Every structure is written in C-alpha cells, then in structure tokens.
Amino acid sequence: MKVWKESQLTQLSGAQEIKSAYEMSLNLVKNMGFNFCAFSITSPTTGTHHHKINLNNYPREWNTKYENEHYDAVDPILAHCHDSEVPILWQEECYSKTPRLWQAKKNQGLNYGWSQSVHDRNGLCSMLSVARTHCPITAYELYKNLGYAIFISRHLHGLVAKDLHVSSLKPATVHLSCREIEVLKYSADGKTACEIAIILRLSESTVNFHIKGAIRKFGVNNKIAAVISAARSGVI
Template sequence: MQSFNNAHFMGEKVYSKTPTLWQAQKQLGLQYGWSQSLHSDNGLRSMLSLARSDCPITPYEWYEKLGYTMFISNHLHGLVAKKLPDRVKDCCKPHLSAREIEILKLSADGKTAYEIGIILCITERTTNFHIHRVIMKLGVNNKLAAVVAATRACLI
C-alpha cells in the first residue's frame, strides 16, 4: 500500500528559510509548480516535482491534474524501486504505529493476543489485527518472526 502526502506548492513563501535556493530556481525559470510525495509500506519515499516559468498554479488546475500526477508518481516510484539494489530496500525501516510497537513489545515478553488485549483494554481480535499489520509491514510469516525482525531493525 502506498500513501500520497499533500502537495507542496512552489513559491517565495515556501522558500522563506532558503532564499538562495529560491533565487537559483527563479534564475532557471522555475517559479511556479508543485511537488507530490509518495511513501510505500516498505519504507521507500519519492517525490515528483513539476515546475514552470509562468502562470501560478490555481486550485482548479491542481485539482484537474492531481489524478495524472498521482498516477505518474506511483508509476515512477515503482520503476525506481525495482532498480534499487536489495541492500537499499532492506535498510529502510517500515513505519510502525505506536500501538503496533506496544503490541510487539508485549509479544516479545511472551504475552498472547488474549493477554495483550486485556492489558491494553482492546479485544483479542483488535490485537490480532495489529499483529497481522506488523507481519505484513515487516514481510515475515508469523508473530515470532515479526518480533525478531523488529528487534533487528531496532524498532522495539
């Protein structure tokens, strides 16, 4: 699963802390545009930036072109990810929520899903849901392997 973050629009206000960068972009004719970031579950991140020299981006134009931008971002992200060596892919830590980390720590202590549910005041089903999400994010086959992988990656 991949997630898109909000678009970031180019402009003098955005570059207020880096005026030198803004001046360099203006000299190259890049005054108007936006950047669309993309994050995938395996920890890879990318950003597609589109820019032009004239005509500010209107909300209508951005909305009209957003679908194309997301499609292109997703496609290019996938192509680049395939070309990366495995060691680069392995070094990226997946994002685990605070609840997922909490459940992993309790699992590492030998607690069952039922016991974790009681400790955290959630149902056993909810505990298993979080465990399943961790297993998927870490690309392992079971809860024990998830605890080992999370420990190796310094996530818990």
C-alpha cells in the first residue's frame, strides 16, 4: 500500500464526526481515481420519523433533479443496496427498466461508478458510491479498491450508528392476540382462511377478521406481508 493511503486511512480511522470523516473519505476516493463520492444512510424509527444523512459532491443540478423526479423510487442501484451488501457496478443493463434515469446520470457526468451497502442488526442501511466521468471500471480496479471502499463505508456507517439510540432504531413492538398469532402461523404454513377456520373451529369470516387485525397492526397491505413481518419480529 502506498504511504498516502496508509496516512489517509489512519487519519480517517481517527475521525469522530461524520462531516469531517466524509471530507477525508472524499480525498481518499479522489486519490483512488474517482471524481465523486456519496454516502447516505436512512434509519426507520418508531413512529413516522426517519433519520437520514445524505452527503455527496455530485453536481447540484443532479441532486435537485434526483429529488424532484423522485428517482429514489425507481433507482435499481438503491434497490440492490437495500437488499444486498454485494457491491454493484453501474452498468447500462442495470437500468434496463429505467433508461431515463441512466441517461440523466450520464448527462451529469456520472458515467462510471459502483455502490455498496452496510446493513446492521439495528435496521440501519447505508450506501457508499464512488463515480467518475471517464474510464470504465475494470474488475481488477474494483477488486483493488474494494477494501478501501469497505473501510470507508463501515467507518462512516459506524459514526452515524453510534450517535443514534438503539431503541430508536428498533421497530415498535407489535402486540398480537393469541388468535392472530395462530392464524399467522397457519398462514405461514400455506393454509387458506377456509382451512384455518376448520382447524381452529372458527368461521372463515372470523379468521379473516384476525388476519385483517394483524395486517393493520403491522402497517402492511396484505396477508403475506403480515406473515413476513411476524417472522422477522420473532412473533412466529
């Protein structure tokens, strides 16, 4: 490793404030051969509020357009990072369903880049992206710089995480009735409302009443989502 990398990594590891740490990360990323660096993190909290940080040196016009066009709702890179910690290169095929977004990025000089995420047990999900205007990113370059990018993303993620109360990151506890839990358990096994009614010796309308109750309490839209939420929260 070159001396400048050792020096910058050491300096970054000592940073205890997110904005100064981001500035150090930006300098490191530029020395790695990239023009742009973006770090964002969002945490769902109890209630309706969210804790969000979005730091980048993207063109101001791009940030404005991204927000005004609500590109976050259709961004395939963002969707990937929400689901996986595997790094993803910005390639045209990733944007096959959103060609306007792909062209808009290129128009702003965000031609070549990659993104990666960090997920933690408290529900925090962060995303680090590096990008440049010229020169495609080769597999070798990605491999060579991946360790540095992982260090940056985990350090920035950690700085934000330590400033948030763990209790505010955990979803609100959902209190289900015994019947609602029973119905969700059988639903998870693939039983229909009619089958569950026979097993529990209830009417089908009563089973559907309990299903609707669980859906309402979890704040989801259907039975499958309620079952998934119940499994994730350890209720079933």
